[in-house]
Amino acid sequence: xxxxxxxxxxxxxxxxxxxxxxxxxxxxxxxxxxHERSALVSRGAASEADRDRLCxxxxxxxxxxxxxxxxxxxxxxxxxxxxxxxxxxxxxxNSIRQxxxxxxxxxxxxxxxxxxxxxxxxxxxxxxxVPAGISxxxxxxxxxxxxxxxxxxxxxxxxxxxxQREIEDIxxxxxxxxxxxxxxxxxxxxxxxxxxxxxxxxRDDWDTLYIDSKTVLRTHTSPVQIRAMEKYGAxxxxxxxxxxxxxxxxxxSHSPMFHQMEGLAIASDITFADLKVTLDFFAKKLFGEKIRxxxxxxxxxxxxxxxxxxxxxxxxxxEGCRVCxxxxxxxxxxxxxxxxxxxxxxxxxxxKFTGWAFGLGIDRFAMMKYDINDIQLFLQSDVRFLEQF
Ligand SMILES: [Zn+2]
Numbered sequence: 472x473x474x475x476x477x478x479x480x481x482x483x484x485x486x487x488x489x490x491x492x493x494x495x496x497x498x499x500x501x502x503x504x505x506h507e508r509s510a511l512v513s514r515g516a517a518s519e520a521d522r523d524r525l526c527x528x529x530x531x532x533x534x535x536x537x538x539x540x541x542x543x544x545x546x547x548x549x550x551x552x553x554x555x556x557x558x559x560x561x562x563x564x565n566s567i568r569q570x571x572x573x574x575x576x577x578x579x580x581x582x583x584x585x586x587x588x589x590x591x592x593x594x595x596x597x598x599x600x601v602p603a604g605i606s607x608x609x610x611x612x613x614x615x616x617x618x619x620x621x622x623x624x625x626x627x628x629x630x631x632x633x634x635q636r637e638i639e640d641i642x643x644x645x646x647x648x649x650x651x652x653x654x655x656x657x658x659x660x661x662x663x664x665x666x667x668x669x670x671x672x673x674r675d676d677w678d679t680l681y682i683d684s685k686t687v688l689r690t691h692t693s694p695v696q697i698r699a700m701e702k703y704g705a706x707x708x709x710x711x712x713x714x715x716x717x718x719x720x721x722x723x724s725h726s727p728m729f730h731q732m733e734g735l736a737i738a739s740d741i742t743f744a745d746l747k748v749t750l751d752f753f754a755k756k757l758f759g760e761k762i763r764x765x766x767x768x769x770x771x772x773x774x775x776x777x778x779x780x781x782x783x784x785x786x787x788x789x790e791g792c793r794v795c796x797x798x799x800x801x802x803x804x805x806x807x808x809x810x811x812x813x814x815x816x817x818x819x820x821x822x823k824f825t826g827w828a829f830g831l832g833i834d835r836f837a838m839m840k841y842d843i844n845d846i847q848l849f850l851q852s853d854v855r856f857l858e859q860f
Pocket of ligand 1: 784785786787788789790791792793794795796797799800
């Protein structure tokens, strides 16, 4: 129902029974008045005579003593209001009447601009493109439509994303597929199922961000190993890229959020030799054919035996430099043969299947590849840094 129809009906017929309804109704009136006034002000008039006529029409529509919209409100809403509603209708009506001073012709004339017609070339276009009937609306048309538009610079993939895709491509070509899992993880998948006992220091809340006693922000991508074993069984060849979280203070080499890539291969006749040759192939694909790899014994609760993988220094070729601390080697990954208990936890029979796994830091690989000395640069969204990649 339009406001013109509403002011012609008594409140009872409009279903207004309380002061709240009265206020809502007057808010509608106020909005309609303001809408009509600002429409006229922004539209403007074509000439002074036109302006006089438009202002008088609007004034009369609302304020005319006879048949003005406010006179209907007086007649149909105020005079017929019940005893209970009369005070609130009276108050609202009074304030509307005060505000309606802006509808007096003298006030409107000051507000409404006269938009003189400029006989410019663009005007011809304006007239031609505006349908008849709304020709009093003026439109701005740019002078030269053949000028080029504003081009926004195109962004690029974040260096960590680029590194991630590069590593993914190598393993996708080897027949691995990409798996993902939740970043908010249960302590079961993050620790217990991976053979990390209650007493292990990594379960300490100095290292791990706990949400509650049974839920953590995952500290590594390894929980997805168990989830994937449960989901697909064996054989299984997957890589797991993703965000991980640890209770670390940010500095040049630490960030509370970082990216890991995990790899897992499970099959019936898999050995440490397969692991070595795969990671050696991977390192050569990523950093070049001259790269050599070195495996040293290490310890992780979820692999047995476990190893650390180093590659010959990509900066000095093994001669010794600042980056490799004169050793000629850079440690880049952890790896090992999947612990039989971990296979069992994933629902796979360790008598029938064996597997290997590795884990690396994508951020660290990107830092190495692009020679970046501060991990914080990845997280600062500084375009001057990012646009170099
Ligand atoms: Zn070096």
